[in-house]
Amino acid sequence: MDWLARLGASTLESLSALGRATQVLFGAVIAKPQPVKHFPLVVKQMYVVGVQSLLIIIVSGLFIGMVMALQGYTILVDYGAEGSLGPMVALSLLRELGPVVTALLFAGRAGSALTAEIGLMKATEQLSSLEMMAIDPLRRIIAPRLWAGIISMPMLALIFSAVGILGGHLVGVDWLGVDAGSYWSIMQATVEWNEDVLNGVIKSAVFALVVTWISVFKGYDAVPTSEGISKATTETVVYSSLAVLGLDFVLTALMFGIN
Amino acid sequence: MNSRKTELLVGAFVAMAIAAALMLAIHVANQGMESNGETYRLYAKFDNIGGLKERSAVKVGGVTIGRVDSIRLDPSDFTPVVEMTISKQYMEFPETSSVAVLTSGLLGEQYIGFTPGFSFDGIENLQDGDYIEDTKSALVLEDLIGQFLFGRDSE
Structure with missing residues (x-):
């Protein structure tokens, strides 16, 4: 009977965590938004989560594009199809790697920082002080960070894909000698704006919501001790990565699966 | 900061x-084409469309003039009907034009090759919603091999 009780307890705990997370999301986003008053806060947070993530996004985008061109070339050249290098690099970046790798990097770079920051605010009772001053911490602290993440990540994913395609061009055309005309023109003939680019942006927006939501909730819900914050930060990265990879399969099946 | x-x-x-x-x-x-420009629709019935897909290109001499919008089966005679959206830039095709399902390269994707016909008196231009009568189906490799084998038998 003991294991049954434990199962029940953990189910109840997960359900109540889900409920608290939804409360945080609603309190931060849905309940009485003040876009004008909070816009400067969002800009400041976009600097923290967006601009400061640019370097890692650009560098990894460049190298992933370069590696894909190198790997793709060695296989495609056997079939005399190295002209298809462009669409291969562009489609895999726009549809999968751009949104997914950006979300994983974002969870590691910005998500963990958000959790630690909010967790420490809770541990040092800054959140309670705000409440004592009749300022809702959900709207003053959580909402700007949530919006900044949701706005920043699709933009980061677009930059990632664009830089990756340029990296593929660098290796494929400038180094390995694929014809520049066929690299771009076959890419243009294959890639569709709605089908590929826009679906990638939608994917990225979903990942952005999930990753930022998990990050701010884990910080807000952290046990206010040094141990609790470190646990919450780890959980942010683990849960975000799992959620992104799992959701990616579902979204891919919905967007590209049935043809 | x-x-x-x-x-x-x-x-x-x-x-x-x-x-x-x-x-x-x-x-x-x-x-380029889909966004900035109005399109009109043409239809064509084929016996066999092979590997043609929605969004395949419609080309005149290699120049893309439109795309395949939808492919369905005519319920009355069970032949595939292909609906094409053609850019309004290219309006003046005579009714005698023909279409064929072609393949780009040996292993490439399939597209619709559009051959403009001759225009002379009494022949009107294709309008929105018209059917193109003169169509040539996709080449199916198995049929070709079959024809080749039976052709040798009869000799």
Whole structure:
């Protein structure tokens, strides 16, 4: 009977965590938004989560594009199809790697920082002080960070894909000698704006919501001790990565699966 | 970090994202024909469309003039009907034009090859919603091999 009780307890705990997370999301986003008053806060947070993530996004985008061109070339050249290098690099970046790798990097770079920051605010009772001053911490602290993440990540994913395609061009055309005309023109003939680019942006927006939501909730819900914050930060990265990879399969099946 | 500098950097970040989106739109995706321009519809019945798909290109002499919009089966005579959207730039095709399902290269994707017909007196131009009568089906490799084998038998 003991294991049954434990199962029940953990189910109840997960359900109540889900409920608290939804409360945080609603309190931060849905309940009485003040876009004008909070816009400067969002800009400041976009600097923290967006601009400061640019370097890692650009560098990894460049190298992933370069590696894909190198790997793709060695296989495609056997079939005399190295002209298809462009669409291969562009489609895999726009549809999968751009949104997914950006979300994983974002969870590691910005998500963990958000959790630690909010967790420490809770541990040092800054959140309670705000409440004592009749300022809702959900709207003053959580909402700007949530919006900044949701706005920043699709933009980061677009930059990632664009830089990756340029990296593929660098290796494929400038180094390995694929014809520049066929690299771009076959890419243009294959890639569709709605089908590929826009679906990638939608994917990225979903990942952005999930990753930022998990990050701010884990910080807000952290046990206010040094141990609790470190646990919450780890959980942010683990849960975000799992959620992104799992959701990616579902979204891919919905967007590209049935043809 | 003063707020002016923060705002500048965020502005640069947004500008960069817009530049990336523009680059993807112009250089990577073909945002040319479908977006800026009205289209009209033509229909064609084939016996066999082979590997033709929705969004396949419609080409005249290699120039893309439109795309396949939908493919369905005519319920009355069970032949595939292909609906094509053609850019309004290319309006003046005579009724005697023909279409064929072709393959680009040996292993390439299939597209519709559009051959404009001759226009002389009494022949009108194709209008929105017209059916193109003269169609040539896709070549199916198995049929070709079959014809070749039976052709040798009869000799």
